[in-house]
Each structure stands twice: as C-alpha cells, then as structure tokens.
Amino acid sequence: MSRVAVPRKPRASSQARIEAILAAARELLAGQGVAGLSIYSVAERAQIPPSSVYHFFASVPALLEALTADVHRAFREALSAPIDSAAFNTWHDLSRLVERRMLDIYKEDTAARQLILAQHGLSEVVQADRQHDLELGELMHTLFDRHFQLPAMPRDVDVFALAMELSDRVYARSMQLHEQITPRMAEEGMRVFEAYLGLYLPPYLAKRPS
Numbered sequence: 001m002s003r004v005a006v007p008r009k010p011r012a013s014s015q016a017r018i019e020a021i022l023a024a025a026r027e028l029l030a031g032q033g034v035a036g037l038s039i040y041s042v043a044e045r046a047q048i049p050p051s052s053v054y055h056f057f058a059s060v061p062a063l064l065e066a067l068t069a070d071v072h073r074a075f076r077e078a079l080s081a082p083i084d085s086a087a088f089n090t091w092h093d094l095s096r097l098v099e100r101r102m103l104d105i106y107k108e109d110t111a112a113r114q115l116i117l118a119q120h121g122l123s124e125v126v127q128a129d130r131q132h133d134l135e136l137g138e139l140m141h142t143l144f145d146r147h148f149q150l151p152a153m154p155r156d157v158d159v160f161a162l163a164m165e166l167s168d169r170v171y172a173r174s175m176q177l178h179e180q181i182t183p184r185m186a187e188e189g190m191r192v193f194e195a196y197l198g199l200y201l202p203p204y205l206a207k208r209p210s
Contacts, residue, residue: 018056020046022070025063030110033118034064061124064115068125071112072132074105079139083147085210091148091201092194098140099167099190106171106181113181117172130165137161148205159200167193 024045028037037060043050057063078101088094106112116129137160144150144160153159167189174185181189 014056017048017052020048021053021056021063022067025067026111029067029114033114037064039063064125065128067111068115068128068132071105071109071115072129072136074109074112075102075132075136076139078102078105079136079143083143085147085207088147089207091144091197091205094144094147095194095197096190098143099193102164102167103171103181103186103189113175116168117175117181119172119176133161133164134158136164140164146208148207150205151200151202153200159197163193163196166196 021042024042025037027045028041039053039057039060040050042063043053046053053063057066079098081101083094083097088097106117115125137158140160141150141153170185170189170192171181174181174189178185
C-alpha cells in the first residue's frame with residue numbers, strides 16, 4: 001500500500017531563522033525602503049551567513065513575497081476578528097469599521113506601507129499583493145453577508161477586492177505626496193471604498209439578526 005506524502009513543517013530552528021530573516025528585512029524596509037534591501041544586508045542585520053538567507057529565500061523578490069504574505073496575514077486576521085453587531089447599523093458603517101482596521105495596520109506596519117503602497121515597481125510583489133487581495137475580497141464578502149442580506153453580486157468582477165485596491169490607490173497617493181497616510185487622505189480612501197461598493201449595494205440593506 002502506497003503512503004501519502006505529508007508536507008513537513010519547518011523545524012523549530014529553521015522557523016526561528018526564517019522569523020529572524022523576516023524581522024531583519026522589516027527593519028531594513030523601515031529604514032531604507034525596498035532599494036536598501038539585499039540578501040547580504042538582510043544577512044548582516046540578522047547576524048547569520050548569507051548562505052542561510054539564500055537557503056530559505058532564493059532572491060530579494062522571494063523574500064519580499066514572503067513579507068507581503070505576512071502583511072496580508074495581518075489583514076486577514078483583522079477581517080476575521082470579532083465585530084460587535086451593535087457597533088454599526090448600516091453597511092456603510094461596517095465598511096468604515098473594516099477600512100479603519102486596515103488603516104491601523106498601515107499606520108503601525110512600515111513594511112505594509114513600503115510593500116503595498118510605495119512605488120517600488122517589483123512585479124512579483126505587485127502580483128502577490130493582487131492575489132492576496134482576491135482572498136481578502138472573499139473574506140470581506142463573507143463578512144458583509146454575515147451581517148447583511150446582500151443582493152446578487154457579479155461573478156465576473158471581484159467587487160470587494162477592487163474596492164480595496166481602489167482605496168489603496170488613494171493611500172498610496174498620500175504616501176507619495178506626504179510620506180504618510182494623512183487623516184484627510186484616509187477619509188478620502190474610505191469614501192472611495194464606500195463609493196465603489198455603493199455601485200453594487202443599495203443605500204439600505206436589511207441587517208441580519210445578530
């Protein structure tokens with residue numbers, strides 16, 4: 001009888017080294033941006049041999065893709081965190097609650113701002129970000145559907161994912177102009193997010209029982 005191969009989890013020592021590499025990369029991103037990132041600079045910051053970094057990440061784009069996945073993990077956790085149904089009455093309120101959670105991550109995480117909002121031109125990171133956005137869009141759709149009776153949504157357009165991408169464009173513009181997401185541009189991003197959803201959601205939606 002043949003055995004099914006089960007993927008191995010990284011050993012504890014390997015996992016610790018991966019975490020050290022990602023932490024070093026985050027520090028370099030915070031101080032120097034994507035341009036200051038290299039396998040050798042990460043190895044020096046993590047105080048490990050460059051060969052060890054190459055063992056886990058074959059290139060800088062591979063390292064940045066891993067960081068992008070780490071950032072989106074925080075976004076997924078924000079969408080999955082409990083929400084008190086009494087804290088909002090309309091889907092507009094819920095949309096702002098969700099966007100504020102995303103903005104909190106951007107505010108606290110320099111890597112998130114550098115990878116998703118900065119103009120680094122790395123196609124691998126952009127592609128990874130878009131793929132993760134599709135997953136976040138599905139989570140957000142599920143969240144809204146949990147609290148409101150949604151109308152039929154188009155199957156050929158990822159409405160919630162596109163809404164997030166559009167608001168991110170506004171936040172990216174703020175980073176370009178001000179090197180931060182200003183309160184004014186944060187408000188504009190939330191308005192863009194809400195306005196795009198409003199193309200598919202009516203002004204009033206019946207709220208589901210909590």
